[in-house]
Amino acid sequence: MDAMKIMxxxxxxxxxxxxxxxxxxxxxxxxxxxxxxxxxNFEGTVIAKKHGGVAETFTVRRTSYGVGVExxxxxxxxxxxxxxxxxxxxxxRAKLFYLRERTGKAAKVKAxx
Numbered sequence: 001m002d003a004m005k006i007m008x009x010x011x012x013x014x015x016x017x018x019x020x021x022x023x024x025x026x027x028x029x030x031x032x033x034x035x036x037x038x039x040x041n042f043e044g045t046v047i048a049k050k051h052g053g054v055a056e057t058f059t060v061r062r063t064s065y066g067v068g069v070e071x072x073x074x075x076x077x078x079x080x081x082x083x084x085x086x087x088x089x090x091x092x093r094a095k096l097f098y099l100r101e102r103t104g105k106a107a108k109v110k111a112x113x
Contacts, residue, residue: 008054009054011054011076012053012054012076013075013076016075016076017075017082017083017085018085019046019058019083019085020046020049020088020089021046021047021048021049021089021091021093021094021095021096022045022046022088022089022090022091022096022109022112023045023046023085023086023087023088023089024043024044024045024046024085024086024087024089024109025043025044025045025046025060025083025084025085025086026041026042026043026083026084026086027041027042027043027060027071027073027080027082027083028040028041028080028081028082028083028084029041029042029073029079029080029081030078030079030080030081031079039081042060042062042071043060043062043086044060044061044062044069044071045060045061045062045089045096045099045109046058046059046060046089046096047059047060047061047070047095047096047097047099048094048095048096048097049094054076055074055076056074056075056076057072057073057074057075058072058073058075059071059072059073060073061099061100063103063107068100087111088111088112089109089110089111089112090109090110090111090112090113091109091110096109
């Protein structure tokens with residue numbers, strides 16, 4: 001049990017980012033490369049939020065060079081520096097997995113006014 005860390009209630013972030021499914025977000029992720037650390041941004045549409053509480057995660061999807069890329073981020077991870085909402089989306093679903101089959105303008109989410 002020593003090697004595996006278990007998240008407890010004390011490890012929850014105080015100022016959780018506020019965003020919803022359908023929003024376009026920019027996630028600043030801390031990346032370790034050898035001894036060095038840097039922050040890399042990952043921008044895309046939030047297609048899912050799962051669980052809640054300590055183990056809450058969200059999935060961000062983007063198209064990079066014609067290939068769909070999805071990353072799952074734990075909200076309470078120390079590697080997630082910050083989440084900036086670029087634009088708010090107007091959706092009627094809790095999960096936007098149907099965007100995986102769509103390309104181009106069909107994969108867009110309407111903006112919330």
